[in-house]
Amino acid sequence: MNERNPLRVGIVTLVVIGVVAAAVIVLSVSNFGTKSYTALLEHTAGLRKGEDVQVHGVISGKVTGIEIQDDHVEVRFALDSDISLGDRSTATVKVATLLGTHYLEVDPNGTGSLASNQIPLDRTSVPYNLQDVIEKGSDTLEELDPELLAKALTAMAGTLGASQEEIGPALEGVARLSEVVSKRSDQVGDLLASTRKVTDQLSASSQDIVGLMKQTNLVVGEITARREAIHRLLVETTDLSKALTAIVKSTDGKLEPALKDVRSVLDTLNSQDEQLSRLLENMAPAVRYVANATGSGPFLPLYLEPPAIPADDTTCKLEGTCQR
Template identity: 35%
Template sequence: MRSIQERNPVPIALVGLVIVIALGLVAYRADDLPVLGGGTTYTAHFSEAAGLTTGSEVRVAGVKVGKVTDVELDRTRVRVSFRVKDTWIGDSSGAAIAIKTLLGDKYLAISPLGAAAQNPDLTIPLNRTRAPYDVTQAFQDLGATVGRLDTVKIAQSLEAIATTFKDTSPEVRHALDGLSALSRTISSRDDRLKRLLLGSDRLTGTIADQNDQFETLLKDGNLLLEELNLRRQAIHRLLTATRALARELIGFVDDTWIRLEPTLNALDRVTTVLEKNQKHLDKALSVVGPYYRLVGNTLGNGRWTDAYLCGLTPNEYLEPGSYPENGCMPPKVGGRS
């Protein structure tokens, strides 16, 4: 067996290219595979598509559960195929084309009703489906229709009708005169009406072009509201915990008050006695201070005590000049030298 280096690289490259293309197709159509994609495909009849396209979302109670796989014409009706996963669809379920954004994006809303499951081989009939009224498309059609009107000919026709009925009763003549004035007014305002309708058409086109930005803005607003909701929940938990802590502190005070009350009363009596004897305490402290200072000086030289004895021997038994001149006062303040 020859190695890869010895083989012709062209067939190997072709086989590798085919494998890469096949893997790409499998990855692109992964949702349609029975094992990887999964889900069940249903069909529904609508009176009109109303802007619903392949790839539009399928929602149940506002939650995305699948997508539209095909939108095709079935004689005088529109046949919509959609696939959902892990979602129960009943035999009385309804389907409606709903407006997703203010700019006209649509999605398929399913109402899962019924006692039994919907047979995927049976199409949901028209009496259980509903299509929305598209205001944007209606204004665009109105603009196109008005733009094709020949207002000059309409005014001439109304003038001819007024001339024809000029010999009729005054009431009819007045009505036709008013109709003629109306036609002249419409004709004089024709350019303005056209500009207004053209401006409306450009406005709708601009809004449609900015659809992605509006959708991003709405998503960001939704994220902001979710974050505010999380903050509100955190504050709610904080207030709930604070209230629980307050209840625990109240219970603790109630439980310990019986034991704390005698102690606090005794402490109050002690402070009252100390307050009454404050002058005596001040005097005692002023006297005790020097006494303890002298005791400290006496015992502050180590393991012995400094002492000075005077007057044990009468002066007449001492030689002149050997007894202290100042009596029994120490020769040096603070002790012997």
């Protein structure tokens, strides 16, 4: 080292130190393994650069920058690259400790990816600023009657003291309900949108519904007009049934012997069923032949051998009426 130029060694040493310092600064500023997003807030609510970004209660990133725009604040934050933000993701500034530290709570809702890696203003919220609340409420507080307010607070304290055992579970129920409503806000919004569509459909179909009701009135009026005819038909049907009942009762003694005779005839026919069946089977060919024989005209041709019916010349010789 003594043989080397001290000036050159010093310059090289300074350059190496500068490169190392620059690398350290770059490594501390760069976000490896993270992805940058922005969230538009109404105001910062005390959120500062370098504070944590949490996803479902787990620290998953840092706030990298805050920039004031015309009517809102743009907060830049880095989030672990393995966390994907959907198209309905939300961001909320929350208080971490009583000392004034905050953190940004990000809820990755929805499907797909976040448009332009930016959470819009309508899906972000910030806590109340105590100073703004005090400034806006000072005029209202001056108009209050302190004595009347003290009496009201005393009465309220007495009521709360008497019902302290019931207030605890009630507040827990309200907190759970608020949590459910907060988690189901998207579903409630979809439900309200669907309800609006149903209302619009009913409003568009109001004329059809009124026309249907008018047609229903016509049907009811027609039924009312035909009520007397229907009543008369029912009365006459009742009278007819009574008359038929009287006829059956008056002929009960006469019908019994006839029914007995009919029963004996049926028994006889059932006993001769086999013979009747055989007769019908044998009659069928004979009837068919007779039908075929009489089918050529209104006569029945007979074919017999000459001994049965003599020829014409034999007949004339016997009778002496033959002519040449």
